[in-house]
Amino acid sequence: MCSPSATLTVWAGSWLAGTSAPDDVLEALHAWAPRHTIAAGDPFSGARTDLPWSSLGNPQGTGVMPLLKVIRETMAEPGSHLRLVLPVPGDVRGLPVGTAFAADAIEAGEGMLIGVPGAEGTGLIPQWEGEHTLQWTVYSTPIPATTGIDMSLGEAEFAMREAVRDAADALMRLHTTGLGSGDADPRELIEAELADYTRHDYPEAIPLRARRILDSADHVAAILTVAQREPASSPTSASAVTEHESLLRPLWDAIRAARLVAVHASARTR
Missing domain, CATH: 1.20.1440 (de novo design (two linked rop proteins))
Incomplete structure (x- = not known):
């Protein structure tokens, strides 16, 4: 697996489809880091998700169960999808242009979008906080109507x-x-x-x-x-x-x- 975001996208999809258990998702994520934290990327996201708003370097909370809660609640909207993004400078396919999520995803080189294409949804970006901790930041962000990928x-x-x-x-x-x-x-x-x-x-x-x-x-x-x-x-x-x-x-x-x-x-x- 190429990145924590890819791992979360694939395993969360399997969990939501009923072919994997929540513990399977947690185990897959722990292969990347033994400790995970989660925080809102802005006050609005914090109010919507009941997550603390904190910056990298001052993470709040531990574990990834709140992460699964955010995914499940966002995916409850009919027509919602899970999307992986792997942007690099010059190739920003699939990103909601001009958003904080897009800027931070380019810096991280990865991220995950959840929601209905063309509507407001949720973005997740993992960032390393030390050698053994991944902090997942939650964003409220529009979901692009298309992924920009045409291949079968x-x-x-x-x-x-x-x-x-x-x-x-x-x-x-x-x-x-x-x-x-x-x-x-x-x-x-x-x-x-x-x-x-x-x-x-x-x-x-x-x-x-x-x-x-x-x-x-x-x-x-x-x-x-x-x-x-x-x-x-x-x-x-x-x-x-x-x-x-x-x-x-x-x-x-x-x-x-x-x-x-x-x-x-x-x-x-x-």
């Missing part, structure tokens, strides 16, 4: 098959263009990266094709992470930097798009 599961799976090949080619090219002098075996480094992803479980009820897409996306992400760190972390020229970015950026974009399609397919509750 079949298209996403095909894209990931191509991305695995392209990522391996990119890694080989970067190891032969004088970008560094790392001595580590790339295969061992990739396996180590994959081990970090695979310690996070999926619900058994998610579609098999979605699971394959998520596994492939993790594989590509592991290759790209190794390509960025070994040995390409110290490019020797401006042209090497440009080649490095041009090789890897489209693959990261493909990973984000495929993960969003697969997570949303897995998180459908109706």
